[in-house]
Amino acid sequence: MIDVLVSGGGPAGLAAAIHTALRGMEAVVIEPREPPVDKACGEGIMPSGVAALHALGLDVPGHPLRGIRYMDGVHSAEAEFRHQPGLGVRRTVLHSALHQRAVELGVRFATTRTEVVRQDDLGVSAGEWRARWLIAADGLHSPLRRALGLHLPGSGPARYGLRRHYRIAPWTDCVEVHWSAEGEAYVTPVGEDCVGIAVLSGTRRPYDEHLRAFPALAARVHGRSASTVRGAGPLHQRARHRVAGRVLLTGDAAGYVDALTGEGIALALATARAAVESLAAGRPHTYEAAWARLTRRHRLLTHALLRAARYPATARLVVPAASRLPAVFTATVRALQ
Template identity: 45%
Template sequence: MSPPAVDVAIVGGGPAGLATALAVRAAGLRVTVLERFQPGLDKPCGEGMMPDAVQRLRRLGVELGPGEAHPFRGIRYVDGDVVAEGAFPGAGGWGVRRLALHRALVRRAEETGVDLRWGVGVRGLVPGSVGWEGVATDDGVLRATWIVGADGLLSRVRREAGLEKGPGAFQRFGVRRHYQLKPWTDCVEVHWGRQCEAYVTPVGPDLVGIAMLWSGGKASFDALLDRLPALRDRVAGAPIASRDRGAGPLHQRVHGVCRANLALVGDAAGYLDAITGEGLAIALHQSAALAEALQRGDLAGYAAASRRIHRLPDALTHLLLAVERRPWLRTRALRALAAEPALFSRLLGIHGRLLPVRALGVEGALRLAWRLAAAG
């Protein structure tokens, strides 16, 4: 058997794959990224980066060009005439067009010597005596000591490795569109409607992205927008600046994030929902944990780290999904947050990993519970 050509082969050249390649390269390992498309990868997502994701990008040395990162200071929830707004404590987040983020990651990967192979399709995994010895591609077999699946929501690597558990019973979908329009807010706005939410993110001085999430079968962007009259009227007449891109079903379950010498990262490693906007942040945290595990030569630590990384976001996601399915509870919750903006900001700090969970405090939790009860 031929020796491995590289230490790490990463399938998928999106943000999760490139961030992992950067972290692995910084750990001193040889890494090759395989991607069937050419650079300039787009994805239907909200494009809002939480503060901890911004910090992680900076640690990787990723620099965005002038005007490519539009700052936002917090989150604003809008449900009819109820508006709740909170600001991140300290540094805020960035609204970044996914194409701009991908360009920046590619630039940094090239600078650090990552072997990037664009336009190379992956045909499958090559079994070895223990795990897999490599990846079969259009250009032949690439042998590697470690294999990483970073190939997205409907990951082929996850499926072939026997780690796929299938989609969840409650299916939700997403679709995104951009409008050529000056942002009217310095927050990410979340507009709630009937079985849907719209995430409005300023991604440039004259560009706004709107990502719709919904449940209940097929729906077009315009049909979903009609469920949100105030937002529909706000963007009426503005030129559409991108074609609609959709994704789903969002909930993808896994048996685990690693097996033998193979690991999953990003959406490929399992996905619950986009309702908290933390998908990219999770992928960046996972990439750092995976690089550390690969440097040690032991993926067990990565499996434990991935569970820790997911714990808080998944808990918040389950909570928000419960609210999304119960309009009466959603109205109560938003009224409670509107009455306690300082508490809302503290929760955003916890959400963005700027504050520990204990920062909410017993007094804060009791006050929020009282507001929730009083809102009824």
């Protein structure tokens, strides 16, 4: 019998499959899309995520990131990462590297979908496949989370993200977070002549209209678009539990707060490893607590920032406060890195 089925071939699913193979177990990834898979993503990886990639045996090409900079057109605050840089990398480049590593380790792939699973005391079945365990890494709007009765409605106003790339040399070695009363814009260098700009907002409207809320940024990249716009949302997704019998939820499928702190990839890699470690130890029930521990700081800070961003009056205070309290801002960034 297969040891682990992985539903979903994004970063979380591929990382789970790689960790399974590195522990001498057999993994099969069920993913209907052909690699490389692109999606709306800020494309900045925190230092902990870079270390997690190294643990998978990967050195992914990209643009080193020195830290995080908050800006509002008047004030700015900057915090450097403590021990090692982060990494700006195109989502397709990251996906290709993870997929190739999985192939090298003997992971098998099935080009199909998983929307229903059946499980008993000995294993779990998904379509024609049967395994001892299944890791659900099928994304933000996880069909398996819903099928297993683990989905909970999101709370608070819905937020959405849009991303486009621009053919321009990076002018910063930080992830720049531009704040306005209407949302945030994330600038991430991803190559020597390419930056990605993602906008986050509770208002649904075209990307170019969102970008006009940041006039200096819009003027800098005008006429240099290098990719189509991709979107995602609503961003806030909740799960009742992360473990349901022989099924473990990881990555965005396990629950997602918001892209505001830019930790999506790092958390996906960390929770994937924790899921596999719990299975390798024969203690899958321990994954729930491990997930809560790994994501706690991210969830607390993101919820706090979302409360501030929800109202124009408090959103305008975020960057001035960070500017006046640089030690606090630096400590906060380093606590999440």
